[in-house]
Amino acid sequence: MKTVKDQAQLLSERFEVAYNQVHDALRDIVKINDDRFIVLVKVGAKKYQVIETFKKDLEQYARLRNAIVHEKMEVGFYIAEPNAKVVNHFEKIANILSRPNLALTIATKNVISFDVHDKVLKVTGAIKTYGYSKFPVYKNKKCIGLLTSSSIVKWMAQNMKNNTVNLADIHVSDIMTFEKDRPLVFISKEMNIFEVENIFEKSHKNKQKLECVIITENGSEEEKPLGIITPWDLIDVDYTLD
CATH class of the missing domain: 3.10.580.10 (CBS-domain)
Structure with a gap:
């Protein structure tokens, strides 16, 4: 049976996967020389309505990701952890950007x-x-x-x-x-x-x-x-x- 700590770690891992998927999709869509996540979001939002729709969410998730990755207190312990609602939402955004709808x-x-x-x-x-x-x-x-x-x-x-x-x-x-x-x-x-x-x-x-x-x-x-x-x-x- 998974402990609360195990479940939190799983959510953090899912969040990180979604982040990487969004980051890769933004690189492919925006196509600029600067591949920083926040820069891609800001530039992409000016060109694409879909990215503009999720701009605020993506900026917040970027800050959360930095806290998860760069402010880890010890192995398996994060100073900040995403909840299930955030992870599910981020995964849906990742799916939209990775598999964009047909123009039709x-x-x-x-x-x-x-x-x-x-x-x-x-x-x-x-x-x-x-x-x-x-x-x-x-x-x-x-x-x-x-x-x-x-x-x-x-x-x-x-x-x-x-x-x-x-x-x-x-x-x-x-x-x-x-x-x-x-x-x-x-x-x-x-x-x-x-x-x-x-x-x-x-x-x-x-x-x-x-x-x-x-x-x-x-x-x-x-x-x-x-x-x-x-x-x-x-x-x-x-x-x-x-």
Whole structure:
């Protein structure tokens, strides 16, 4: 039968394993020359929403780890020991960072797309039904860009007669001439959340506004879209552990 001391030592060992797993994951994710745990957390939190979510916890666990490892009074006796709740929480964080969710888990999966030959009334119907404002547009089964509700409004403003607009014979191709060149990136369904955040970060550094990332089976623009991720989707990632 394990004594209280044995159980405490086991918790400390599990805590240390979780710490090492998180440390290794942070090195792989953040990729900077400084591999100190706290530095990786602070730098990573600025780039990745998932790390930001656990930033305070990770900083506290780093301090606890220092007390466990560097302030040991004697063999098998620690000046500080984690309780079971802390260890379980740290292990869950380690699992999330070591095995990040696929990007598809945070994507809008009910993707509504249109062909250039579709009538605009079909698009306005989709806007009313789904509340979406951006739609991938295809020509010869290849994505050629995004159709946005703002461009539809611009077209209507310029083609209004006697305060009315007739959309009956207007097609998606007519509206696409009002669209800006909106950068799109296609990724495979195997990509994870951190890889997607890197794509948006790279776009930002290049001073390009990436409208969205479109997920397909293999990352081809000729494949059916399985999901769409916007910058807002990354902000709204929910990583509660309860």
